Amino acid sequence: MEDLKPSLHPALLKRKILHIDMDCFFAAVEELDNPDLKGKPVAVGGSPQGRGVLCTANYEARKYGVRSAMSSSEALRRCPHLIFIKPRGKRYQEISYQIKDIFHQYTSLVEPLSLDEAFLDVTSSDRCFGSATLIAKEIKDKIFQETGLTASAGVAPNKFLAKVASDWKKPDGLFTVGPEEAFLFAQHLPLEKVPGIGKVSLEKFHSLGLKTLSDIGKYPAQWLESHFGKFAHKLLFLSQGIDERNVGGKSLRKSLGCEETYHQDLPDFDSISERIPFLVEELFERTERYFDRDQDAPKPSKIFVKAKTFDFHLHTHECPLRVIPLKIENKLDLKNQKDEILQNFEEMFHLLYNRIDKVPVRLLGLGLRMSPSPKFELEKLGQLRLL
Numbered sequence: 001m002e003d004l005k006p007s008l009h010p011a012l013l014k015r016k017i018l019h020i021d022m023d024c025f026f027a028a029v030e031e032l033d034n035p036d037l038k039g040k041p042v043a044v045g046g047s048p049q050g051r052g053v054l055c056t057a058n059y060e061a062r063k064y065g066v067r068s069a070m071s072s073s074e075a076l077r078r079c080p081h082l083i084f085i086k087p088r089g090k091r092y093q094e095i096s097y098q099i100k101d102i103f104h105q106y107t108s109l110v111e112p113l114s115l116d117e118a119f120l121d122v123t124s125s126d127r128c129f130g131s132a133t134l135i136a137k138e139i140k141d142k143i144f145q146e147t148g149l150t151a152s153a154g155v156a157p158n159k160f161l162a163k164v165a166s167d168w169k170k171p172d173g174l175f176t177v178g179p180e181e182a183f184l185f186a187q188h189l190p191l192e193k194v195p196g197i198g199k200v201s202l203e204k205f206h207s208l209g210l211k212t213l214s215d216i217g218k219y220p221a222q223w224l225e226s227h228f229g230k231f232a233h234k235l236l237f238l239s240q241g242i243d244e245r246n247v248g249g250k251s252l253r254k255s256l257g258c259e260e261t262y263h264q265d266l267p268d269f270d271s272i273s274e275r276i277p278f279l280v281e282e283l284f285e286r287t288e289r290y291f292d293r294d295q296d297a298p299k300p301s302k303i304f305v306k307a308k309t310f311d312f313h314l315h316t317h318e319c320p321l322r323v324i325p326l327k328i329e330n331k332l333d334l335k336n337q338k339d340e341i342l343q344n345f346e347e348m349f350h351l352l353y354n355r356i357d358k359v360p361v362r363l364l365g366l367g368l369r370m371s372p373s374p375k376f377e378l379e380k381l382g383q384l385r386l387l
């Protein structure tokens with residue numbers, strides 16, 4: 001149990017990490033583009049008539065208990081005058097690029113987590129007299145000037161605390177946990193605030209009488225490990241305010257895909273077949289943008305299809321491109337092989353459909369899996385040598 005004792009290299013306390021997260025991102029974009037929505041409860045997601053779920057809701061709607069991932073019908077029950085808006089992925093992506101450009105003006109160590117949030121390591125930045133809090137403030141202001149949207153920021157010596165801090169004063173918040181406060185701040189944290197602790201684990205913690213991170217430290221490490229396995233190690237570190245993870249630079253994308261859940265189950269292969277061109281069209285658009293952004297990004301090496309059956313079981317099938325054989329390395333490849341790619345997706349869906357005994361399907365998805373390019377591998381090696 002020796003290795004369960006947290007220890008900290010002093011250099012780790014000197015790091016300046018930011019976590020920036022846009023406020024009710026999709027809903028805020030909708031309000032921005034349609035000012036009539038201001039002050040009204042707004043949700044972005046599927047329709048309450050179908051099986052839709054919410055992507056997010058604005059803060060007005062949250063007052064009624066409306067939340068991300070809630071079924072749209074339940075959201076309507078909670079807030080009968082809720083305004084539903086269909087997501088516009090392209091528009092959110094556009095703003096996401098804008099905010100990422102702003103992040104890169106401050107540091108190259110940017111680790112995006114999703115369209116609307118990222119970690120930034122500004123330890124070596126001399127902007128704003130080297131004050132991480134002032135940098136965070138400036139980034140928030142710039143985001144607002146350039147997009148008209150608000151973001152919340154957390155500043156701390158590590159990723160864990162920065163993420164918690166960005167949520168602390170939402171919306172339009174800025175909260176700093178200094179290195180000297182890290183320990184006490186972590187100790188007082190209720191477990192529901194700890195990223196990575198989901199509903200199920202939380203119930204288990206509560207049933208064992210554990211409410212805050214400081215409660216974790218009161219129990220023998222062996223006991224913790226017997227209940228929570230390897231997660232106990234991580235928790236013990238977090239309870240001391242310690243998180244040694246680095247902010248990753250360029251993140252490697254592992255796959256590119258798109259999927260659709262249908263209002264009614266697709267009953268046969270003809271109805272599946274009808275949907276495939278739409279999915280392929282969307283995949284093409286995403287892949288083109290992917291190639292546009294970075295020519296050295298990992299290239300696709302496999303294609304995959306997936307189907308969720310009426311009973312919510314997910315089935316996938318994938319195939320290496322070299323077996324087909326297809327090469328998808330740039331926009332021209334996409335254009336020249338459009339028909340072949342579509343045909344291969346159709347054939348793979350056919351195989352998958354037979355494998356699932358031709359039962360009704362509620363979701364279809366398809367996409368590409370990437371293999372790291374040699375250039376990325378070399379870069380990683382370079383980084384390791386520098387350490």
Ligand code: TTP
Nearest residue numbers: 021022023024025026027055056057068069116
């Ligand atoms: P979040 O940052 O988790 O949420 P948010 O920006 O809407 O609200 P908050 O102010 O609390 O940060 O997610 C960013 C976007 O990602 C969100 O606007 C919509 C999308 N999303 C989904 O599509 N499904 C989900 O379950 C969640 C959580 C988010």
Ligand code: MG
Nearest residue numbers: 021022023116
């Ligand atoms: Mg957000």
